[in-house]
Structure formats: C-alpha cells, structure tokens
Amino acid sequence: MALPATTKEYFWTKIGAIENLSSRERRLPHVKSHEVLVKIHAVSLQYRDLMFGLGIYPVSLDHLIPCSDMAGEIISVGEDAGSEWKKGDRVCANFAADHIAGEISPEIQNTSYGGPIHGVLTQYKAFRPHSLVRIPEHLSFEEASTLPCAALSAYNALTGPSPVKGGDTVLILGTGGVSIHGLQFSLASGATVIATSSSDEKLKIATKLGAKHVINYNKTPEWHEKVLELTNGRGVDHVLEIGGQGTLEKSAKSIRFGGWIHAIGLIGGSGDMPADVMFNTIWKSCFIRGIMVGSVAQFKNMNRLLALHPEATRPVIDKVFPFEEARQAFEYLQSQSSCRKDCD
The missing domain is CATH 3.90.180.10 (Medium-chain alcohol dehydrogenases, catalytic domain)
Incomplete structure (x- = not known):
C-alpha cells in the first residue's frame, strides 16, 4: 500500500x-x-x-x-x-x-x-x-x-525516591487526568486515597473508582484539617499537588512528617509562596518534588503495572x-x- x-x-x-x-x-x-x-x-x-x-x-x-x-x-x-x-x-x-x-x-x-x-x-x-x-x-x-502526560506524571510521582506502598495514605487534589490516574495507581499499590473536589458529582466518580474518603473543599474550605482528622492527626504520606500556589500551603499542612508532596501543576494559580509552606516543610522535614512527566523507561514500567491491573487502572x-x-x-x-x- x-x-x-x-x-x-x-x-x-x-x-x-x-x-x-x-x-x-x-x-x-x-x-x-x-x-x-x-x-x-x-x-x-x-x-x-x-x-x-x-x-x-x-x-x-x-x-x-x-x-x-x-x-x-x-x-x-x-x-x-x-x-x-x-x-x-x-x-x-x-x-x-x-x-x-x-x-x-x-x-x-x-x-x-x-x-x-x-x-x-x-x-x-x-x-x-x-x-x-x-x-x-x-x-x-x-x-x-491519555498515558504519555497525565498517567506518566502520576506514575513518576508515586514511584519516585519513596514509592507509594500498601498501607500508605495518598491525598489526590481534584479529579483531572493526573489525579484520576494517581488515584488508580495508589489503589493498585494498596494505598488508601483521600480525594478532593469542588463538585459532589465528581466526588461520586472518585468514590466509585475507589477513594475511601472524599472532601468537597467548597463546603470544607479548611480541608487540610479534615485530612488530619481522617488520618488521626498523622497526615498523608503523599500528595499529588496539581493546584500550585493556590493549594500548596494546605498540602504542606496535610502531609505527615517526612512525607512527599509531588508538585505537578499550577492550575490553582501562581503568586508569592505562602510563608506557612516553608515553615511546614522545615518543621515536618517533608519533601517537595517537582514532576516533569517521565522517561521512556518509566513509561514501559508503568505499562507493566497497567497490564497487571487492567481494569483497576x-x-x-x-x-x-x-x-x-x-x-x-x-x-x-x-x-x-x-x-x-x-x-x-
């Protein structure tokens, strides 16, 4: 031909x-x-x-x-x-x-x-x-x-220097592509997921996909307090941070001591860094890691996970x-x- x-x-x-x-x-x-x-x-x-x-x-x-x-x-x-x-x-x-x-x-x-x-x-x-x-x-x-950017960004975040593991708690911000892939990968790894959104309808989708806890942050503006309540004051092990300056301060308040905040997006806006971000980063000895999608090698590894859990992911x-x-x-x-x- x-x-x-x-x-x-x-x-x-x-x-x-x-x-x-x-x-x-x-x-x-x-x-x-x-x-x-x-x-x-x-x-x-x-x-x-x-x-x-x-x-x-x-x-x-x-x-x-x-x-x-x-x-x-x-x-x-x-x-x-x-x-x-x-x-x-x-x-x-x-x-x-x-x-x-x-x-x-x-x-x-x-x-x-x-x-x-x-x-x-x-x-x-x-x-x-x-x-x-x-x-x-x-x-x-x-x-x-949907895999090259959204899925691979989530995979890179959750399989980095301290990979998500069974028993961890992962906070997923929003219900966009990266967030939903992150929810699925977290569950496939045996973690518990807390998901946030401004829409109850979208939270229903997150629940159907397996999120154990959901938070409407319009109804609960101080959503980090709810996250701490749900984790008995410990905080979460990982945050998929797609909001940027608009959400980073509360993500830092939600993370556990030594936890990981994976900075992926800026859709919540930009501006000056809130002082409490630096305070909580130092106080909690937590890590903020920038995520710029991923490599071909990571892509191939991710695809093996997808094949292992075809419906869940x-x-x-x-x-x-x-x-x-x-x-x-x-x-x-x-x-x-x-x-x-x-x-x-």
Missing part, C-alpha cells in the same frame, strides 16, 4: 485565543531512514495544550502544531530505524522525545511535543524509534492516548471528539478550566 503523500493537521495561526486554532492539509515531509511513520488514531488534550495556545506558556515556534499525547499505528519503518518496530505496531510517543531514562535536562526538555517542538495533532507523523512505547494490548487508542475518558472538531475539543477543555480556580 502506498504511503500517504499529505497529512491534515492543526496549528495556531497566532497565540492568544482558541479561535486561532486552524487546520490545513500539507505535503507530508519526507520520512528519514532512521524514522518510523505513525498514523495517529487518538490525541488526548492536556491543560498544558491550552496554556500554550492562550499564551500562558511562551511559544517560540511559528504556527505551532499543538498537543503532546497520542496513540497510533506504525505504517512504515525506515531501513535504518532498527528492528524493534514493525508495521502494525500500536504505539505512544513519550512526552519528551529524548527522555529515555534518568534525570531530565534543558536539552531533553526542549524535545517536548506541542511546545518546544511541533506536536501530534495531525493525521500522520514521523518519530524517532527511541521515543516510542508499545501500547498495552487491553487498551484502545483513545485510552492509550483503565483510563477514564470524559468525552471524545472527532478530528474535525478539534477546536470544539479545546473549547470544551477551556469550559472545564475554571479548574484554574477549583483544581478539577
């Missing part, structure tokens, strides 16, 4: 508004001998994609193709691309193409899709083989497309849009992004 000559893709004509997201059909660039060509079947939107489009994150590329998270099928393998991949393999691309293993660096950071380099909101794209990871057999393309998909409605998908994401205030 002849390879496609063109691809349809989305790009930002200029930064600042969703209305500037446009589509075009262009000639598919020549696939180099060390690359593989992938037909992209599904793309998952992240709040980061919206931040680039709205100019909250700086963009250095003209006509940036958005999005970092995809799942697809290899349709061609270059003659110098090695023997690991073959036509028909189902794959995801790692968030940062060159983050193979170990620590991240500025150079690796600059290979992140949908920001420093063009993203994956296109029908066909060439990838370097080392950036690809095989999709677990039990997952659909739509489910697998199955990605939860809110809504699916056809490729032709990508702008509507961004608008829907933005409509949910009052989460900058309520961390959902």
